[in-house]
Amino acid sequence: MDTNKKPMIQFNSFQFHYFSQAEPTLHDINLTIYEGEKVLIVGPSGSGKSTLGNCLNGLIPFAYKGEIEGSLKINGRETREMNIFELSKMVGTVLQDADGQFIGLTVGEDIAFALENDCVDQGTMKETVQRVADMVDMGKLLKSSPFELSGGQKQRVSFAGVMVDDVDILLFDEPLANLDPATGKTAIDLIDHVWKELGKTVVIIEHRLEDVLYRDVDRIVVVNDGRIAADMTPDELIAADILPGMGIREPLYATALKYAGVSVTPEMRPGRMETLRIEMVKEAVQKWALSRVPDREVNDRPDILTAEHVSFQYTKKRRILKDLSFHIREGEMVSIKFDDNNAYINCVNFEMVCRLIEGRYPNYNSVIPQENPFKVTIDRISFLNALKRVSVFSNPASSLVKLQLKENEMLVSAQDIDFSTSAEEKIVCSFDGTELSIGFKATYLIEILSNINSEEVILELADPSRAGLIVPSENEENEDLLMLLMPMMLND
Numbered sequence: 001m002d003t004n005k006k007p008m009i010q011f012n013s014f015q016f017h018y019f020s021q022a023e024p025t026l027h028d029i030n031l032t033i034y035e036g037e038k039v040l041i042v043g044p045s046g047s048g049k050s051t052l053g054n055c056l057n058g059l060i061p062f063a064y065k066g067e068i069e070g071s072l073k074i075n076g077r078e079t080r081e082m083n084i085f086e087l088s089k090m091v092g093t094v095l096q097d098a099d100g101q102f103i104g105l106t107v108g109e110d111i112a113f114a115l116e117n118d119c120v121d122q123g124t125m126k127e128t129v130q131r132v133a134d135m136v137d138m139g140k141l142l143k144s145s146p147f148e149l150s151g152g153q154k155q156r157v158s159f160a161g162v163m164v165d166d167v168d169i170l171l172f173d174e175p176l177a178n179l180d181p182a183t184g185k186t187a188i189d190l191i192d193h194v195w196k197e198l199g200k201t202v203v204i205i206e207h208r209l210e211d212v213l214y215r216d217v218d219r220i221v222v223v224n225d226g227r228i229a230a231d232m233t234p235d236e237l238i239a240a241d242i243l244p245g246m247g248i249r250e251p252l253y254a255t256a257l258k259y260a261g262v263s264v265t266p267e268m269r270p271g272r273m274e275t276l277r278i279e280m281v282k283e284a285v286q287k288w289a290l291s292r293v294p295d296r297e298v299n300d301r302p303d304i305l306t307a308e309h310v311s312f313q314y315t316k317k318r319r320i321l322k323d324l325s326f327h328i329r330e331g332e333m334v335s336i337k338f339d340d341n342n343a344y345i346n347c348v349n350f351e352m353v354c355r356l357i358e359g360r361y362p363n364y365n366s367v368i369p370q371e372n373p374f375k376v377t378i379d380r381i382s383f384l385n386a387l388k389r390v391s392v393f394s395n396p397a398s399s400l401v402k403l404q405l406k407e408n409e410m411l412v413s414a415q416d417i418d419f420s421t422s423a424e425e426k427i428v429c430s431f432d433g434t435e436l437s438i439g440f441k442a443t444y445l446i447e448i449l450s451n452i453n454s455e456e457v458i459l460e461l462a463d464p465s466r467a468g469l470i471v472p473s474e475n476e477e478n479e480d481l482l483m484l485l486m487p488m489m490l491n492d
Contacts, residue, residue: 009201009203013030014071015029018064026226031228033201038195038204040204040213042220042248044247044248053203056072074091090168091171092165092169095173106142107142107149110161111157150183159191163194170201172203175206176208185211189215191204192216207248214272220233229242229246238251239268259288262284307324324352369466371462374462376405379427383410394415395416399441401414401441405431407431408429409431436461436463438464455474457472468484468487470484
């Protein structure tokens with residue numbers, strides 16, 4: 001650490017005791033974090049690391065009451081002499097629960113919240129919001145609702161809402177919580193980018209050590225039983241071999257090096273996989289790897305996982321697994337590796353390749369109508385066959401069919417004005433609502449009905465402009481099927 005830099009956070013003989021607990025949570029904390037540092041705070045569950053973060057952002061003592069002893073200074077000022085508003089102008093916090101941090105109805109409104117409180121003029125506010133949103137790659141989604149975003153996007157919005165206030169210290173409280181590994185990697189990239197671009201002091205509280213070490217950190221502070229157990233560089237900490245004894249999982253590559261008989265030292269730069277000096281461990285790792293080649297003894301061991309002719313598909317027309325058979329033996333080593341497009345799972349006797357698909361999963365719940373007063377119960381095959389016959393006479397460009405519902409009757413019709421052709425069929429159904437006409441694309445409706453197995457289907461409708469729901473009258477075992485189809489505009 002560069003002690004010539006300005007101290008931003010200073011704990012001196014600091015202790016905190018919740019009024020609701022018998023014993024103090026933090027004991028004799030002495031810690032200094034300097035301007036521009038990126039510091040990772042780790043510790044097992046219940047170690048006190050989150051309490052340490054709450055002391056930094058003012059939740060202690062303003063939200064969580066307790067007794068404080070010793071000193072905590074932020075940017076040279078004693079925190080007990082400041083109110084929570086003053087602290088918020090120095091320390092910006094990104095919480096693990098992004099949903100609980102949202103205030104505005106749109107992304108732009110949420111980012112602008114702090115500026116509105118400061119009575120910033122509209123022109124400056126819009127310019128600042130756009131600039132910060134662009135920095136976190138959310139500039140094109142300012143009009144979107146925060147609750148329609150993915151987990152990673154929500155975190156970006158929370159990040160932007162903190163950055164807009166231009167605080168000196170950025171505190172991330174378990175930023176990887178609720179994020180999958182790929183999204184978590186993106187979050188760490190974003191934190192690293194802002195740290196390097198803006199030169200802020202960054203404090204990360206996280207238990208997923210290896211994921212954070214995907215990018216550089218200056219120091220790692222280990223908290224255990226309410227005390228600072230270690231304050232080291234990543235290289236020093238990984239070489240010290242103290243994490244497993246505290247219930248903290250060390251990086252897997254470090255564990256592998258130890259299995260290979262390597263005595264890990266700071267000189268090997270083991271703090272990150274990317275910095276590890278391969279030439280210093282290559283020979284030992286190769287020797288160990290060769291010793292792990294399965295022999296006849298391994299092949300004779302019992303199977304612990306067996307799959308025989310396994311097939312799986314989400315829909316009736318898209319099979320994901322096709323006649324998959326494999327077995328994994330006791331003591332066998334299985335490797336999983338990734339590239340940009342595939343995941344490879346290698347065992348002794350087989351290799352399985354899985355295609356990786358990226359994209360934002362749609363928020364389908366938001367488009368499912370919740371109130372559908374009109375319900376139609378109809379024989380599936382009769383409905384399907386009528387659609388197939390009538391749709392022949394629909395306009396090829398639209399494939400529009402019209403459903404007219406009366407008491408216990410459905411009239412299915414289609415027409416092609418260009419060729420002066422039309423067709424209609426009546427089908428008996430169960431319907432006792434008011435008369436209703438609605439249009440659907442026949443090809444889509446036919447496909448839906450073709451992939452339902454029940455004898456009868458139920459159409460749930462609200463009005464001609466809202467989506468219709470198609471469900472089987474009886475679901476198969478372990479099946480909960482719901483089909484949604486948007487209507488088409490009728491010309492009559």
